[in-house]
Amino acid sequence: xxxxxxxxxxxxxxxxxxxxxxxxxxxxxxxxxxxxxxxxxxxxxxxxxxxxxxxxxxxxxxxxxxxxxxxxxxxxxxxxxxxxxxxxxxxxxxxxxxxxxxxxxxxxxxxxxxxxxxxxxxxxxxxxxxxxxxxxxxxxxxxx
Amino acid sequence: xxxxxxxxxxxxxxxxxxxxxxxxxxxxxxxxxxxxxxxxxxxxxxxxxxxxxxxxxxxxxxxxxxxxxxxxxxxxxxxxxxxxxxxxxxxxxxxxxxxxxxxxxxxxxxxxxxxxxxxxxxxxxxxxxxxxxxxxxxxxxxxxxxxxxxxxxxxxxxxxxxxxxxxxxxxxxxxxxxxxxxxxxxxxxxxxxxxxxxxxxxxxxxxxxxxxxxxxxxxxxxxxxxxxxxxxxxxxxxxxxxxxxxxxxxxxxxxxxxxxxxxxxxxxxxxxxxxxxxxxxxxxxxxxxxxxxxxxxxxxxxxxxxxxxxxxxxxxxxxxxxxxxxxxxxxxxxxxxxxxxxxxxxxxxxxxxxxxxxxxxxxxxxxxxxxxxxxxxxxxxxxxxxxxxxx
Numbered sequence: 002x003x004x005x006x007x008x009x010x011x012x013x014x015x016x017x018x019x020x021x022x023x024x025x026x027x028x029x030x031x032x033x034x035x036x037x038x039x040x041x042x043x044x045x046x047x048x049x050x051x052x053x054x055x056x057x058x059x060x061x062x063x064x065x066x067x068x069x070x071x072x073x074x075x076x077x078x079x080x081x082x083x084x085x086x087x088x089x090x091x092x093x094x095x096x097x098x099x100x101x102x103x104x105x106x107x108x109x110x111x112x113x114x115x116x117x118x119x120x121x122x123x124x125x126x127x128x129x130x131x132x133x134x135x136x137x138x139x140x141x142x143x144x145x
Numbered sequence: 146x147x148x149x150x151x152x153x154x155x156x157x158x159x160x161x162x163x164x165x166x167x168x169x170x171x172x173x174x175x176x177x178x179x180x181x182x183x184x185x186x187x188x189x190x191x192x193x194x195x196x197x198x199x200x201x202x203x204x205x206x207x208x209x210x211x212x213x214x215x216x217x218x219x220x221x222x223x224x225x226x227x228x229x230x231x232x233x234x235x236x237x238x239x240x241x242x243x244x245x246x247x248x249x250x251x252x253x254x255x256x257x258x259x260x261x262x263x264x265x266x267x268x269x270x271x272x273x274x275x276x277x278x279x280x281x282x283x284x285x286x287x288x289x290x291x292x293x294x295x296x297x298x299x300x301x302x303x304x305x306x307x308x309x310x311x312x313x314x315x316x317x318x319x320x321x322x323x324x325x326x327x328x329x330x331x332x333x334x335x336x337x338x339x340x341x342x343x344x345x346x347x348x349x350x351x352x353x354x355x356x357x358x359x360x361x362x363x364x365x366x367x368x369x370x371x372x373x374x375x376x377x378x379x380x381x382x383x384x385x386x387x388x389x390x391x392x393x394x395x396x397x398x399x400x401x402x403x404x405x406x407x408x409x410x411x412x413x414x415x416x417x418x419x420x421x422x423x424x425x426x427x428x429x430x431x432x433x434x435x436x437x438x439x440x441x442x443x444x445x446x447x448x449x450x451x452x453x454x455x456x457x458x459x460x461x462x463x464x465x466x467x468x469x470x471x472x473x474x475x476x477x478x479x480x481x482x483x484x485x486x487x488x489x490x491x492x493x494x495x496x497x498x499x500x501x502x503x504x505x506x507x508x509x510x511x512x513x514x515x516x517x518x519x520x521x522x523x524x525x526x527x528x529x530x531x532x533x534x535x536x
Contacts, residue, residue: 004289014287015282015283015286015287015291016287017280017283017286017287018279018280018282018283019280019283020280023280023283027283048405049281049284049405074303074409075299075300075302075303075306075404075409076299076302077290077295077298077299077302077351077352077353078351078352079289079295079351080349080350080351080352081348081349081350081351083289083291083292083295083351084289084291086289087289091289093288093289093290093295093299095299095303095404095409104405105404105405106284107284107285107288107290107402107404108288109288109289115352120306131287135287137287137288
């Protein structure tokens with residue numbers, strides 16, 4: 002199970018689009034690095050990214066590498082096909098990162114059955130090539 | 146200064162609710178608007194304001210414009226018009242804007258409407274969205290996370306974990322709405338009862354939701370007309386006073402995908418509720434019947450908690466067995482069948498049902514109903530209303 006694409010329908014892939022202040026996230030993903038936006042002044046973590054630190058209003062925002070480790074905060078299992086590109090059943094997880102501030106992000110799971118997923122389950126990031134040009138972050142089970 | 150009792154709903158109108166209306170959104174909007182005028186005892190030419198649904202996360206929600214409706218109804222001029230954004234979150238906000246406009250004299254009679262072809266039209270809410278490019282969708286869509294059902298399922302799953310709410314408790318919401326729909330000949334599910342067994346065994350959509358946790362997809366339109374209490378005296382119907390109207394984004398909101406804030410539930414309804422009850426000078430205990438936005442079953446117990454009817458964690462138990470939310474219960478809900486069982490008109494049909502309760506004309510009439518709550522869509526910035534019989 003886990004994420005499995007029916008490549009016949011790759012035209013139904015929603016290519017990420019980015020605002021100017023979001024481009025860095027996807028550029029790093031292409032290089033197989035997970036980064037989050039962080040304020041250079043007050044050190045607040047921001048995800049999804051924004052043009053200004055919501056806390057101290059600074060625009061000195063940088064990309065900082067994530068530990069890539071986190072825990073499942075919530076999840077859903079698609080059991081009925083919505084988009085034929087995605088073979089059902091497949092999971093979407095909302096992961097709370099083990100970084101200094103636990104930002105959350107959405108992604109799919111690798112090599113996992115729906116019934117294996119639980120609240121607080123430890124996961125770590127990996128990367129999944131949708132096409133030669135398109136990479137998305139994905140999570141896999143973590144034992145340590 | 147407060148908006149309390151400065152405006153009332155004097156007309157309600159709707160089309161039939163159906164899987165295929167056989168006509169366009171503009172046609173549906175015009176039919177519902179005409180029905181609302183007839184209900185109020187107004188000539189369409191007297192309408193001089195209009196509030197329609199705006200965009201939700203860059204998606205154009207309403208296809209019929211105020212100009213379309215004005216042109217087709219022969220309205221000579223609109224001098225007040227505005228859009229309320231965020232899909233179903235907008236429903237009660239349309240009345241809030243209309244009430245503010247008539248209270249300030251910006252218009253005399255304001256038409257609020259929603260025309261939808263969620264079954265036969267081009268936008269199907271349960272299907273892969275043909276969505277305009279907007280970067281916030283990039284945090285969900287590339288992962289196949291592409292339906293409103295799945296987005297609400299994500300925060301419902303977390304809420305069920307935190308509160309211990311059960312499938313049977315959600316099922317009770319679906320069953321009570323269906324029972325109410327069986328008394329309402331307009332409802333899509335008229336004559337089609339639902340049992341707990343059928344609910345529990347219905348096909349899975351997106352875990353934790355099954356078929357009967359999700360609302361209808363249908364065609365139809367609903368319109369309501371708002372004016373001042375003074376003008377209402379000359380009209381046909383018992384006016385439903387707007388005792389309070391409020392809206393709120395809550396912290397860190399996105400279109401249905403607000404998964405990054407401290408609590409991923411429905412804080413927008415908590416914020417709406419604070420302003421709402423303050424304006425009405427009421428507490429939740431004063432509400433005699435509620436029309437809770439029920440695009441999904443879980444939204445009912447979650448709203449009971451967010452609005453302070455019960456404490457956090459008690460929304461599920463309150464719904465258990467259904468007796469507390471039945472017409473004879475402590476807080477009767479969704480007396481037309483709601484969007485789970487009457488029709489999905491983005492909440493506008495919940496407002497017209499709230500008005501019927503004030504008039505005493507519901508097919509599931511709650512005796513002596515004088516204070517009615519109506520709420521808007523969740524997971525998006527939302528809105529709510531308290532309607533009363535007035536001073």
